[in-house]
Amino acid sequence: MRVAILEDDPAQIDLVTLWLNNSGFHCHVFTYGKELTRALARESFDIFLLDWELPDISGAEVLQWIRQNVRDTTPVIFTTARDREEDIAAMLKAGADDYLVKPLRKMELLARMHAVMRRSRNEKPADDVFEIGEFRVNVESRTVHRHGQQVELTQKDFDLAVFLFRNLGRLLSRGHILENVWGRSPNLNTRTVDTHVSRLRSKLGLVPDNGWRLVAIYQHGYRLEQIQREEQAESMSTAATPS
């Protein structure tokens, strides 16, 4: 899971990143609000942890920006030493999914992060076997069947397919995909993602005629969409019409 941490206190950053890294999260730290909003033009995350008092704009302004500009419902947890009831209520009303008063406690922080991700669309049940459209995916045996026929996939293609299916409808940045499928490796660049996405589109038939669209978003990443039947019919009739 990829987490964006907006925090300017070095001691707090050390603590939270240690806890989260040791719990399997990939942490991306931003110390200025504008640094995070700029990054969101090309990056995606599974969850945001926002502090309130920052050197430039406030965490409240960043929350407002996220809710106005980030299309999906990525969960936001406010973490701040402000403990007034009015502050807590104001941030929850403004779109925060949870609010934690500092000092943070490790187990509670992790439990609340998983809870808000479970409630949002970003943490699907980690079923070993799931069906989506014409696909049946078995994570344990690492197989994908389409209309009952097994599709031959490399290890990375399989991991990429699972990541995209589990994040159906979400815009995922290339960095986000790279980190989740390949881990953090300095020798990889985002073109690796483009190559594998292209191959996966072809191998799995993720095209409008089949009811799928794997959309490339310029300078950002990819979104896998399952298109409506009417839209699919229109796409097929357009393709069939002689030009």
Next chain:
Amino acid sequence: MDTDTNTAIVVRVEGELRELVPRFLANCARDVEILARAAAQSDLDTARKIGHSLKGVGGGYGFDEITRLGASIETAAKAGDAGAAHAAVEELRSYLKAVYVEYV
């Protein structure tokens, strides 16, 4: 940190934090000096900010007393009470001298 173990205040901290705690406590000691100067000069905005920060982080590292004293400094600074802020800063200084960490 040099501490007479006969008068030490023992704080048990998660072993996971072993590498972070010495730096955290050293930074707290540095903050005490800044706070003392701020309180002496009635620079209560600086005192409020540092107090707020200490309040928010101390307990996370296992030092609830740092959170408590940070809150006292912040409250005193907000109230414009430089004397109370100074007293809380000196209490924090004494605490940092006495604290002894045991990792569990």
